[in-house]
Amino acid sequence: MIIEQYVEARRRRYGFVSTDQAARVIRKMLKPADPALSDRELDDMVAALAVKNRLAVVFDRGARGPADGTEADLNRKEPPMRAPTETPDVAGAVDAILGTRTAPLSQTTPLSMSVVISLLRERTGTKRSDADLEGLIAKKAAVLDVHLSRNG
Known part of the structure; x- marks a missing residue:
């Protein structure tokens, strides 16, 4: 349910989901002692829901380095992803x-x-x-x- 709410919020405002950012936000909401959900499973669940909601998925876990947990980082607005344009027909x-x-x-x-x-x-x-x-x-x-x- 937390993942569904997160994906819905991203759909309304941004048009894409980052697995790194999703993991940070969702892990904050989950019980700290709940090791039942691996990083891979969390990424798969987020990606499946994002695709179902017609959102692009950025698999960027670990691309930013260690998470410092700052709230400003989690709420910053990221530019929408665009497909590369190819000029020749x-x-x-x-x-x-x-x-x-x-x-x-x-x-x-x-x-x-x-x-x-x-x-x-x-x-x-x-x-x-x-x-x-x-x-x-x-x-x-x-x-x-x-x-x-x-x-x-």
Whole structure:
């Protein structure tokens, strides 16, 4: 119940939950002699409720060093978390690569996933992982009915 109240309060004011901050506040409210709840279990409970309430979760336990227990630290307003913005239109670039199939890609040979990823990085400068790009390319290829080979 304490965790639910904490998550609800964070949802109304901030839009995210810090596991470090949650642990400090919740541990203050729990009985000091109650060792039944481990740090991992507490983090899992906070994260599950936060996700259920559509809040971002910051797993930052231990990132700030030892807790000094000051009330000002527990109540300070933290800026809302924002997803990193990527300026190039990566999805649009995938559409362009798969849709046009111009040089160096040949219309007679199947496209290679590694070639498409290389072209995509060259055109957009994206820093996304290969696995992320492969997923995006595979989805776009399926929609456009383009067959890709796995070999480079």
